[in-house]
Amino acid sequence: MISVRFAANEDRLGIDKITKEFSDHEYSHKPKYFTDAIETNNILIALHDKTVVGYLSFHVIWGNTPFIELLRVVASHQKQGIGALLLSEFEKNMRSEDYDEIVSSSEKINEIGNSFHKKQGFHSIGELDMVYGKEIFYLKSLS
Numbered sequence: 505m506i507s508v509r510f511a512a513n514e515d516r517l518g519i520d521k522i523t524k525e526f527s528d529h530e531y532s533h534k535p536k537y538f539t540d541a542i543e544t545n546n547i548l549i550a551l552h553d554k555t556v557v558g559y560l561s562f563h564v565i566w567g568n569t570p571f572i573e574l575l576r577v578v579a580s581h582q583k584q585g586i587g588a589l590l591l592s593e594f595e596k597n598m599r600s601e602d603y604d605e606i607v608s609s610s611e612k613i614n615e616i617g618n619s620f621h622k623k624q625g626f627h628s629i630g631e632l633d634m635v636y637g638k639e640i641f642y643l644k645s646l647s
């Protein structure tokens with residue numbers, strides 16, 4: 505049974521375990537990023553029983569646009585609808601705060617990340633050249 509909620513300090517070890525699985529870049533996120541995200545309710549987690557199996561972190565940019573920064577589901581639990589569940593819980597929260605749209609992104613070479621966004625109703629709004637390659641940005645209306 506999968507549940508989704510905002511992360512608390514007790515979830516930190518589980519979050520770190522997933523982060524380690526995905527950290528293969530020198531620009532990977534620093535521990536403080538997650539400390540702050542937990543403190544300010546900027547990270548949702550998916551739990552399988554008591555184990556953290558995925559997370560979605562975000563910030564509201566420009567003061568009016570929620571932006572998904574990280575969306576990760578552990579390999580063993582992918583393709584089971586958990587990414588979609590994290591996203592729908594995020595959307596529910598953003599709707600309840602009266603935001604009309606959300607923005608997200610994925611590396612251009614990340615086929616699964618891009619197909620996930622399209623399947624979930626995002627449309628591409630352009631791409632940027634980042635230090636690691638091209639990043640595609642996506643927008644989704646919440647109305």
Ligand SMILES: CC(C)(COP(=O)(O)OP(=O)(O)OC[C@H]1O[C@@H](n2cnc3c(N)ncnc32)[C@H](O)[C@@H]1OP(=O)(O)O)[C@@H](O)C(=O)NCCC(=O)NCCS
Binds near residue numbers: 577
């Ligand atoms: C992208 C990611 C979060 C999706 O999580 P997930 O729990 O596996 O996704 P879901 O099971 O909810 O799948 C939803 C849709 O995404 C797409 N998708 C997910 N996994 C896919 C795969 N392996 N191949 C192709 N499409 C895939 C499909 O369209 C899928 O819909 P479907 O099952 O009806 O075909 C996960 O693959 C992941 O953590 N990837 C590494 C990190 C990453 O790339 N994050 C996204 C960019 S920030």
